[in-house]
Amino acid sequence: MKRILITGAAGFIGSHLCDRFISEGYHVIGMDNLITGDLKNIQHLFGNEFFEFYHHDITKFVFVPGSLDYILHFASPASPIDYLKIPIQTLKVGSLGTHNLLGLARVKNARILIASTSEVYGDPLVHPQTEEYYGNVNTIGPRGVYDEAKRFQESLTMAYHTFHNLETRIVRIFNTYGPRMRLNDGRVIPAFIGQVLRGEPLTIFGDGNQTRSFCYIDDQVEGIYRLLLSDYHLPVNIGNPDEITIKDFAQEIISLSGASKDIVFKELPENDPMQRCPNxxxxxxxLDWTPKVGRAEGMMKTYNYFKDFTNEELLKEEHKDFSKYIY
Known part of the structure; x- marks a missing residue:
């Protein structure tokens, strides 16, 4: 039985990856420090003989007993609300955390896949974005802590591949959605759904003409799985190229809910990308990969997931104490 370490295992994408690899017959070792992850995402795996969990911060030394065949590095804050609250930890998990895991992969002779992001392209001047595009990123802007953490992560990974001949893979993830997202994490889909379910107006930042392309979680996991098992070491975009403006997407959410809702426009945050669409x-x-789940189907599944929440869960705001992680 092959053994795989998945960091960020209690997060949105990480938890779905745990499910996928267990279903494929792997022994999965999950690791998360639970800054933004939630154990409820993987509680169904506790008691499974092929799953174990380590509560650990990968910016510290990482030790895993026994052999490892693969490592998936998905530990990182991923929403603006999170990485603006914990900017230093965001930079450290992308740098020190990545360094620790690359070292572990080298010691274990394991193949490692690094989760990068479409944010490495910044506010792109090329559309749609190809892997050859170098990006348009403000290194000292508010989003720089996340963008540059991921860009450095890619550079460090390629250095280990070139200098140590390490088996590495890099996935650039575009906007992904589905069950287990957090309602209050600031990303557009859970934000809109949460506002609809709470009976609030939908908030659009800017004029709403900026675009996004949303990929359902099952498609994202399939792409990651195929990339890990491929023989290709350069970055690969995994996302859905079905592009839509935020303004039109808000109307889709309103129609999905069957409710009549107002839309409130607010100032666009600094360096917020105007276009986001993968080539x-x-x-x-x-990889012989294309997304299979259309936005209408995926959004219905996601909306129904959130609709099943209790009123208390819907109405509460996140008050997680990040102070102990700021160092």
């Missing part, structure tokens, strides 16, 4: 030709060619 997935590389994934199509190398």
């Amino acid at each position: 997935i030709d590389r994934a199509k060619t190398l």
